[in-house]
Amino acid sequence: MRRRLELDNAVASELAGTGDAVLRALESHLDCDVFLRGNVLTLDGSESAVETARAVVRELAELIEQGHEIAPGTIEAVTRALDQHQSPAEILEDVVWRHRAVKVAPKTVNQKRYVDSIRNNTITFGIGPAGTGKTFLAVALAAGALSRREVNRIILTRPAVEAGERLGFLPGDVMAKVDPYLRPLFDALHDMLEPDRVTQHLERGAIEVAPLAFMRGRSQPLSTPVLTPVGYRPIGELAVGDLVIGSDGRPTPVLGVYPQGRRAVFRLRTDDGACTLCCAEHLWRVRTARDRRRGRPGRVLETRALARRLRRLGRLRFELPLLSAPAELEAREVALDPYTLGRWLGEAASPVRPAQAEPAPLAAHAVLAPRRSLAPAGPAGALAEAAPAGALAEAAPAAGQAPTRGIPRAYLHNRASVRIALLQGLLDSAAGGVAARPGALGRGRATVRYTTASPALRDDVVELVRSLGGVATWRTRPCAAGSAGAAVAGAGAGYQAGSAGAGGTGAGGRATYVLDIRLPPHLTPFRLPAKRALQDRFRMLRPTRRVTAIEPAGEAECVCIQVAAADSLYVTEGCLLTHNTLNDSFIILDEAQNTSPEQMKMFLTRLGFNSKMVVTGDITQIDLPREQDSGLIVVADILKDVEGIEFVRFGDEDVVRHKLVRRIVEAYNAHAQRQAPELRPRRRA
Secondary structure, eight states, X not given: OEEEEEOOHHHHHHHHOGGGHHHHHHHHTSSSEEEEETTEEEEESOHHHHHHHHHHHHHHHHHHHTTXXXXXXHHXXXXXXXXXXXXXXXXXXXXXEEETTEEEOOOSHHHHHHHHHHHHOSEEEEEOOTTSOHHHHHHHHHHHHHHTTSOSEEEEEEOOOOSSOOGGGSSSOHHHHHHHHHHHHHXXXXXXXXXXXXXXXXXXXXXXXXXXXXXXXXXXXXXXXXXXXXXXXXXXXOOTTOEEEOTTSSEEEEEEEEEEEEEEEEEEEETTSOEEEEETTOEEEEBOHHHHHTTOOOEEEEHHHHHHTSEETTEEOOBOOOOSSOOOOOOOOOSSOHHHHHHHHHHHTOSEEESSOOOOTTTTTTTTSOOOOOSSSSGGGSOOSSOOTTTTTTTSOOTTSOOOXXXXXXXXXXOHHHHHHHHHXXXXXXXXXXXXXXXXXXXXXXXXXXXXXXXXXXXXXXHHHHHTTOEEEEEEEOOOTTOOOOOOTTOOTTEEEOTTOTTSBOGGGOBEEEEEEEOOTTOOOOOSHHHHHHHHTSEEOOXXXXXXXXXXXXXXXXXXXXXXXXXXXXXXXXXXXXXXXXOSEEEEEOSGGGSOHHHHHHHHXXXXXXXXXXXXXXXXXXXXXXXXXXXXXXXXXXXXXXXXXXXXXXXGXXXXXXXXXXXXXXXXXXXXXXXXGGGSOOOOO
């Protein structure tokens, strides 16, 4: 049978290709002869072969008219799509990334399925031979997601397995030694983006390329305190199932604990005096002034990325989040009403004294609020008439003595209502007030001011404020015996400066500590009407916390934890909010056949919220020792039925590199089939 098809001149030109390359490729995939004269294409062969060829030519013509560039590989994609009753246009028109002259789209049915799986599933495994576009398509999808701000960062990683070489003998530092392993990922990035753009993303942490072993970072030293419902505990003592405090103040369980070994650590400091230790890869959620102006929630950066750009035009750049609600700690039974205790502690340790005669420690303020037991409801929770004898024995020293002790732990580590009442009692004492910036009343801004002569009480008040979602900074007023000072602002009528004034020394020449406190708007710092009225005359400054310094702090044994909170944040020392799970990220693990089962589990459990993972590998090219199981093979058995995870397997027909690559792959597969089973590599299947 012979059939002639008249084509548009542009279509005929594209079908011919340079040196008739496309035409020859078309004829090699069809079972009939193909002749092109001018714009007339002649098909000569059996009736079924000619009809099939006519359908292929029609699809190619439609693609050319839609602006697609036809190459020899396109012919094969079209023919295979028709064989599987798929629309070639649906496959080739699905452009996943476009950048100037670069246009990335699937070329085979399996590649189209792979792209759709990445879009629709949280974790996608692409398993198949080299040259099937597994990594290239994944990087293209990641670049598109980053440009559309669907994710905040791209993380590209692969295991650095010695395939006969010895990394320790290679020149250079660690990154120079593993650079050859990461080079294919860098090449894919530079195919998608301009080199300057790639460098910019790498510097600001939007793109991270690292060996899989480096992904185990994001850790803190074993001794680092982490806030739990019973108080602070060293992170090294936490186990799976233990509760820690999240950013919303609520307890959240620990999902994973991953020892990291001995690592270099850094000390991160903030402008309110808080600090903690962490590794260079530890993650922090931060917000800049530009993020606030544009209404963005912020970004997640590593410690080393923060260290490179702490300031902009002389100003601190990165603001850390604070607790959105007071930390929910376990309720404890206490002997005295917390507000009463706060008033007494504030008076006992204050350099500001009442103008009247100094009252007894308890009697003067026992009427302010009755003693209330904070035990669970029941007979033990009934109201009592008065505090028992000795209730304040461990809370503070006797009247007239120097205040050397702070807030009892039973009050400081108690439920939020107790801590709020305690703080209100402290601020309603003579030592509390409002400190306003220069400006007219009603327009100026102010903070809550607290003054004490006790270092222990100073530190406890700072911790108390932080656990409620606020910040407190303090400074020391120098001792200057005999200097006169003004009364504490907002202390109320009937109070005056101590022997040396609020700005000098207290009784006995003790130094004075001045705390400026910023609290969230929903928290009322005062109960006394006069002080609340004074507070209402100002605009109270909102609590903020910015990173001021990051400095080396030696080495330490480290561990990282994963928590179940939606934002993956947990509270470490100083009530700093941090996390180490990969949220809002597009993560690609390449060459996954060279991971151990333990490494694969570690990698997959680092998945955060609003993130995607793509795992690629070729199980025929395993470089692990013969007795070592491949994590990519093992995981296929474990997770094959888990919802949200899909395995896409590529074959020889999906190779889109040089046609010789396919022939090589086919030859190796045929050779493997001919081998006796006992001679094949022993891998877990």
